[in-house]
Amino acid sequence: MSEFQERHEVAKFIGSPPGYVGHEEGGQLTKKLRQCPNAVVLFDEVDKAHPDVLTIMLQLFDEGRLTDGKGKTIDCKDAIFIMTSNVASDEIAQHALQLRQEAAEMSKKRIAENLDDVQMSSKITISKQFKEKVIRPILKAHFRRDEFLGRINEIVYFLPFCHSELIQLVNKELNFWAKKAKARHNITLLWDREVMDVLADGYNLHYGARSIKHEVERRVVNQLAAAHEQDLLPPGCTLRLAVEGSRAQPLRGPDDTSAGTQTPKAPTLRLEIVDKDSTARRLDIQAPLHPENIAHFL
Template sequence: MDGDRRRNEREFILAAMVGNIDRMKEFLEKGVDVNCRHPYGWTALHTAAINRRSQVVKFLLDSGADPNIQDNFSNIYQVARENRTSPISVEVLRESEFTTLLRHDQMYRGCTALHYAVLADDHESIQTLLSAGANPLNTNEYRFKPEDYSRDIGMKTMMQKHSERYIAEQKQKQVEERRKFPLEQRIKQRIIGQEGAITTVCGAIRRKENGWYDEEHPLVFLFLGSSGIGKTELAKQVAEYLHKGKKNAFIRIDMSEYQQKHEVAKFIGSPPGYIGHDDGGQLTQKLRASPNAVVLFDEVEKAHPDVLTILLQLFDEGRLTDGKGKTIDCKDAIFIMTSNLASDEIAEYGMQLRAEADKINQQRYEGRPEDLEITETITISRRFKEKIVRPILKNHFQRDEFLGRINEIVYFVPFSRSELLKLVGMELEKWAKQAKEKHNIELNWDPMVFDVLADGYNVYYGARSIKHEVERRLVNQLAMAHESGLITPGCTVFVYADLPKSEEEKYKLQDSPSPIKIRVKSKGTDNFTDVDPSEHLKSSGQEHEKK
């Protein structure tokens, strides 16, 4: 069966080579993938483009072919080694099933159909590919764009104009996309709360995107606040927004690894003649690969002062010199430092502001409970920043010029009650999804569960404390019940809160087990049954001891 599939794919690509569209339709009806590859790496679209089959190119694109798919063929010698055959056999097959136009001493790996259409000087195919979304800026493995394969100045000029038009169109699309779906909305889908922090960061990013920033200096942020409150996640979301998921566009450096003077070499690389000279630095290597990345310096307060001197050069001049003396220009990068300095003061101040906001809300909307979840943006006063936070930062970093190169100091405050309930909801949804996917168990809950779990919030550990509370009070019970056979595939689990009904009862139960309880409805039954996994485990252990 697998042999038939491979044979059909090869015949489909040969039909593209000779321009037999009717034959190609037959293979597509048989289930052949329009983007299937020849054993040596090219696709039907590549074959049609290099052989000037413009009608076939149009047919393939209309059938769903990817205009930007890349060829995997490297050179006849490497392919021969990979397939355990001779270079001559590879050469003969390539000329008979792909093209005779390509030179054997040149490398084409990573070429798109547009590269091949330019090389074949096929204007009609080029226009068809561009109209279908082919990117004229795509480079192959050897950094060549389609225009680099132009045979004359006329073709090169035409491709350069297409590239300029493509860049302008992409910029316009990005502007429209940002207008329809602002950065704030995107980030708020992933981060609970922190309205003030998100607004500050998005404002700075917007200035940069639209050309309203100092191009001689990179953008620098300092994120302050307790652990588990969204600092790292916000940095990740900025990188995701700006670079659309490119893995090397988000660089995270743990500054607790650079507490000693000699570890500066690990940061930027050792000078010539020293051990590790050829390895390069952890930061410089990554910045050289992606000079416009979002760089996160985690727990920057733990770094040695000599490392901070390097950061000062980086923030001030937008460039960095590595251990080999080579300079990396990174003015387009965004640098984000996180720190726990003044986190206790910010948490205490934030809680005070939250309490004041809640009191005002209660008074303003008394008698209208549906409005009580209004979110108040907590604004940190200038006096608090100047009189409380700045002296702490200045005392630690010991240099005004370092703080002076920070564009925005961003404050992350404790969560409000409504935000905590959302965090609990996210955690429960995550575990419900896992229960369904891994164990085929339906997990539902009573709304009162949210309040009980939200009470486990610890202002110094942020969202992590909610995560741990859900695991401790609920997930532990589910795991015990699963191990004991109390919950089985196909059953439904209902989570509820067994709360005390009076103050006296509340006092008696203050040291008792979790008020989070579970009921189970087995597959094929109609009624729920209360189960207590810990009691079941205890009784099972006693029976085992008797035996």
């Protein structure tokens, strides 16, 4: 919907009126709905659209019909319309983190009391009071129309990922690149749970699942590409991702000022090539040249 930020771009939806260029082509939405009246239509990031575009949707959501630029009415009562928006995402994320923290504390109490419903702590829901007192005013301030919000049958809230969900996302990304490495270069890529934990730590609350994708590309795929460019990967080899450094942070008191105590470095990932006898040796991947040294190299 970021392509509909101007007032005149309403014509993209329903088509240009008679006498204007493109009148015979019809609108992007009306033409598709005429071909498939029982479609599922997604309006992605609807908060970026011009308010006049939302005016077009009032009749669409209320009566299930839409009139195009040619004056023809399209009946789409059997269609399902889904809108996505990032409005109030920060408020929802902070509220969900608070709920998860409270759920974790309740889980500890259940474990201490040997109760059987420990798994219930992972299921959190947003209260009706939070929706009405926090979310509703933000939506109303942005869309500025109660009649538009009143035509939405259901609002689904997407909460930040918990750790188990992040592990699934990391595993999915690693499997994607492992299949690509196998198909293109006949290289087998292996990893253990600790690798997934390290990559899951790269999750950014504001960027969602994209941050996991970027973390895998930055810390895993870049190493694979560099090793391939430096001819370190023989055809048909087996690679293993390993963690260098510990994720555990030692606990220190405020008065602990011993000279030998240092803050541990963040764990890094390294590539190891697994030989036929199951022994692993680390790949010596050369770091890319720093920009200020390229001139000396050339």
